[in-house]
Amino acid sequence: MQPKTIITKSGKTLTVRLPEQADLDQVLTYINDLIAEDTYIIMSGEPVTEVEEKAYLTSLLNEINQKQTVAFYVFDGDQLVANGQIKKRARRLSHIGDFGITVAKEYRQDGVGSQLMEMLLEEAKKIGVKIVTLEVFSNNERACHVYQKMGFTEFGVLPKSVVHRGETINLIQMYKKNDS
Ligand SMILES: CC(C)(COP(=O)(O)OP(=O)(O)OC[C@H]1O[C@@H](n2cnc3c(N)ncnc32)[C@H](O)[C@@H]1OP(=O)(O)O)[C@@H](O)C(=O)NCCC(=O)NCCS
Numbered sequence: 001m002q003p004k005t006i007i008t009k010s011g012k013t014l015t016v017r018l019p020e021q022a023d024l025d026q027v028l029t030y031i032n033d034l035i036a037e038d039t040y041i042i043m044s045g046e047p048v049t050e051v052e053e054k055a056y057l058t059s060l061l062n063e064i065n066q067k068q069t070v071a072f073y074v075f076d077g078d079q080l081v082a083n084g085q086i087k088k089r090a091r092r093l094s095h096i097g098d099f100g101i102t103v104a105k106e107y108r109q110d111g112v113g114s115q116l117m118e119m120l121l122e123e124a125k126k127i128g129v130k131i132v133t134l135e136v137f138s139n140n141e142r143a144c145h146v147y148q149k150m151g152f153t154e155f156g157v158l159p160k161s162v163v164h165r166g167e168t169i170n171l172i173q174m175y176k177k178n179d180s
Pocket residue numbers: 039040041101102103104107108109110111112113114115135136137140141142143145146149
């Protein structure tokens with residue numbers, strides 16, 4: 001895929017492109033900033049090491065090459081500011097893709113997440129993802145709003161299953177048909 005651009009609500013022009021092995025340093029800093037923020041993602045606790053992140057990135061690039069995953073990184077100049085992916089499940093469930101997204105703190109609330117999500121949903125159609133699922137913390141009001149806006153519907157709740165900032169909260173499961 002050729003790099004594409006996103007214009008944010010505040011007028012910033014950001015570049016959207018495929019991940020590359022050379023992004024390792026950036027993505028390591030990016031994920032560790034999110035972990036330090038203790039935001040609404042599963043990754044928490046100790047920082048990720050370079051070795052762990054290298055293994056993760058290598059595996060992600062392989063999955064992209066094998067058309068098992070679509071993933072985009074978003075840059076403001078040289079700085080990684082958002083990422084997202086949809087990963088296909090295996091065999092009988094291979095038409096189902098699991099979605100994930102993050103936007104760096106300073107870039108939220110500017111339309112980046114919504115636009116990135118639209119691009120990922122379109123790209124996922126090309127690898128045969130017909131149903132997209134995701135999980136979201138019940139206290140993540142912004143993400144819930146974005147997902148509902150994009151057409152996702154709740155289909156399950158794992159009650160009192162996520163420990164986040166000292167509270168035990170629900171994990172909400174959502175899905176969207178992605179074949180139209
Ligand atoms: C969730 C996330 C990906 C959304 O991306 P974003 O770029 O901030 O989202 P956008 O700017 O595109 O859209 C935000 C929308 O939520 C709305 N919103 C913000 N706070 C809200 C709240 N507390 N309740 C309801 N809606 C809210 C905004 O008004 C906006 O609505 P609109 O598009 O209808 O105008 C991003 O905020 C993020 O990465 N958060 C931290 C990590 C995370 O939560 N990842 C998702 C895990 S499931």
